[in-house]
Amino acid sequence: xxxxxxxxxxxxxxxxxxxLDAARTLFAELGFxxxxxxxxxxxxxxxxxxxxxxxxxxxxxxxxxVRVAPVPDAGLDSDELVEYLLGTLTLKIGELPQSSLAMLxxxxxxxxxxxxxxxxxxRQIDRLADSVHGEDARLRAALMTMIMLGVTxxxxxxxxxxxxxxxxxxxxxxxxxxxxxLTGPEV
Amino acid sequence: xxxxxxxxxxxxxxxxxxxLDAARTLFAELGFxxxxxxxxxxxxxxxxxxxxxxxxxxxxxxxxxVRVAPVPDAGLDSDELVEYLLGTLTLKIGELPQSSLAMLxxxxxxxxxxxxxxxxxxRQIDRLADSVHGEDARLRAALMTMIMLGVTxxxxxxxxxxxxxxxxxxxxxxxxxxxxxLTGPEV
DNA sequence: TCGTTGAGTCAACGGTTGTTGAGCGAAATG
DNA sequence: CATTTCGCTCAACAACCGTTGACTCAACGA
Numbered sequence: 402x403x404x405x406x407x408x409x410x411x412x413x414x415x416x417x418x419x420x421l422d423a424a425r426t427l428f429a430e431l432g433f434x435x436x437x438x439x440x441x442x443x444x445x446x447x448x449x450x451x452x453x454x455x456x457x458x459x460x461x462x463x464x465x466x467v468r469v470a471p472v473p474d475a476g477l478d479s480d481e482l483v484e485y486l487l488g489t490l491t492l493k494i495g496e497l498p499q500s501s502l503a504m505l506x507x508x509x510x511x512x513x514x515x516x517x518x519x520x521x522x523x524r525q526i527d528r529l530a531d532s533v534h535g536e537d538a539r540l541r542a543a544l545m546t547m548i549m550l551g552v553t554x555x556x557x558x559x560x561x562x563x564x565x566x567x568x569x570x571x572x573x574x575x576x577x578x579x580x581x582x583l584t585g586p587e588v
Numbered sequence: 589x590x591x592x593x594x595x596x597x598x599x600x601x602x603x604x605x606x607x608l609d610a611a612r613t614l615f616a617e618l619g620f621x622x623x624x625x626x627x628x629x630x631x632x633x634x635x636x637x638x639x640x641x642x643x644x645x646x647x648x649x650x651x652x653x654v655r656v657a658p659v660p661d662a663g664l665d666s667d668e669l670v671e672y673l674l675g676t677l678t679l680k681i682g683e684l685p686q687s688s689l690a691m692l693x694x695x696x697x698x699x700x701x702x703x704x705x706x707x708x709x710x711r712q713i714d715r716l717a718d719s720v721h722g723e724d725a726r727l728r729a730a731l732m733t734m735i736m737l738g739v740t741x742x743x744x745x746x747x748x749x750x751x752x753x754x755x756x757x758x759x760x761x762x763x764x765x766x767x768x769x770l771t772g773p774e775v
Numbered sequence: 776t777c778g779t780t781g782a783g784t785c786a787a788c789g790g791t792t793g794t795t796g797a798g799c800g801a802a803a804t805g
Numbered sequence: 806c807a808t809t810t811c812g813c814t815c816a817a818c819a820a821c822c823g824t825t826g827a828c829t830c831a832a833c834g835a
Contacts, residue, residue: 409832413782432697434621438823448784453824509745510619510697519746526750540762543750544739548766551738552731558696559706563713563730575724576731578769583762596802600812625793635814640794 417455419445424466428503433463433511460513467504467517472524477532479584486529486549486580487573497557506558522546535585545583552576604642606632611653615690620650620698647700654691654704659711664719666771673716673736673767674760684744693745709733722772732770739763 407415423444427436438459442449456462477485504521507514529542552572556564564572594602610631614623625646629636643649664672691708694701716729739759743751751759 409781412832416782432621434619435697437821439821449823450785450825451783454783459823506696508696509693509741510622515746519748522742522746522748523750537758537762539750540754540758543742543748544759544763544766547738547742547751548735549738550742551734551736554696554741555709555730555734555737559702559709561706561709561730563710563726564734567727571724571727572731575727575770579731579735579766582765582769596810596812599802603812624791626791636793637795637815638813641813646793 416445416447416451420447420452420455420462421466424462425499425503428463428466429499429506431506433459433507433514438462463503463507463511463513467500467514469498469500469504469517469521472521472528479532479581482529482532482584483577483580486545487577490549490552490569490573490576497553502557505554522550533583533585538585541583541585545580548576548579548583603632603634603638607634607639607642607649608653611649612686612690615650615653616686616693618693620646620694620701625649650690650694650698650700654687654701656685656687656691656704656708659708659715666719666768669716669719669771670764670767673732674764677736677739677756677760677763684740689744692741709737720770720772725772728770728772732767735763735766735770 420441423441424436427441427444430436438452439449441462442452445452452462456465504514504517508518509515525546526539526542529545530539533542533545552564555561556572607628610628611623614628614631625639626636628649629639632639639649643652691701691704695705696702712733713726713729716732717726720729720732722728739751742748743759
């Protein structure tokens with residue numbers, strides 16, 4: 402146990418990291434309400450009071466735990482667009498970051514998670530709308546986003562057998578035409 | 589207030605109905621965890637203890653509140669299939685029964701709601717798989733179901749502006765090609 | 776070396792929640 | 806009319822939760 406010998410700053414950094422990891426795991430698995438500060442502390446091998454001392458309250462702990470990477474920039478043609486989406490699916494199915502899972506898990510029942518989800522999905526829609534042309538570009542971008550949301554929810558959160566049984570490549574292959582049907586006319 | 593004069597059986601029936609209506613409303617709006625027996629009782633204008641007396645516990649109240657209509661039987665061709673799905677969307681967007689909304693709202697955070705959702709979606713997939721032909725019939729049926737789930741979640745539960753701003757017919761029109769892309773070859 | 780800082784613990788409070796048991800009063804029953 | 810039934814309320818309990826304040830002790834800076 403060389404941990405006791407670490408300098409103060411480093412020790413603090415690691416403990417905070419352990420708490421955030423535990424929080425992400427539990428929020429992703431159970432959602433905001435069913436995750437207790439006590440359980441997070443137990444998993445991080447720390448006193449519950451320390452979690453409060455570091456993060457103020459449960460709300461703020463959640464906020465810090467679900468900080469998610471920003472959506473990359475736009476400017477793709479139709480083909481690249483579809484492959485980008487199917488790629489995120491592959492990514493999602495493989496190892497979607499637990500911070501995103503935590504947000505998705507709580508988005509239907511926790512007001513702030515819902516707000517975060519709306520913002521994230523809104524950015525995704527904006528980004529797609531830039532690469533989609535023709536009429537109803539924005540609506541089509543929104544529907545593409547909803548398709549990906551539905552598949553991700555079914556696969557990652559509901560863990561439906563029908564999606565778990567097949568490979569990510571197979572899902573991408575079968576789903577591809579549906580996304581292509583929503584990309585606008587070629588430029 | 590002629591209610592006081594009603595016969596016992598009728599009075600009981602109406603009170604139970606009021607409780608179930610209140611429960612459905614709150615479960616659909618807040619999900620299982622954030623809905624309290626006390627809030628349900630308040631909305632039904634009844635003492636909290638009465639809810640327990642009638643339904644035993646919160647779990648059973650939820651079970652009774654989310655009883656959902658069974659999925660109709662199969663045997664459609666590809667066109668009918670797509671229109672059936674888009675029709676449920678119209679239905680969903682208009683007035684999806686609150687019992688279904690209650691189940692959907694809690695499916696990511698409440699274990700039993702998740703089980704119900706898996707069962708309901710599983711039946712939907714079975715039903716579609718009967719009307720879809722060719723290879724990967726089951727996977728394609730599952731993806732069609734996930735598409736509808738994603739659109740419904742985005743529209744009904746997350747209430748995304750991008751979907752709320754347009755009419756249900758417009759959504760159906762733009763979404764149709766994506767569903768058609770998943771129906772098998774014509775018989 | 777000595778005082779200060781800060782990581783981490785301990786025990787407790789106040790509030791909310793699901794749940795229970797005793798009891799009231801009006802309707803049903805004979 | 807007397808008695809039983811039962812819809813319904815009242816008050817309380819036990820458990821759990823987020824949160825707080827006082828405290829311990831080792832690392833740090835002068």
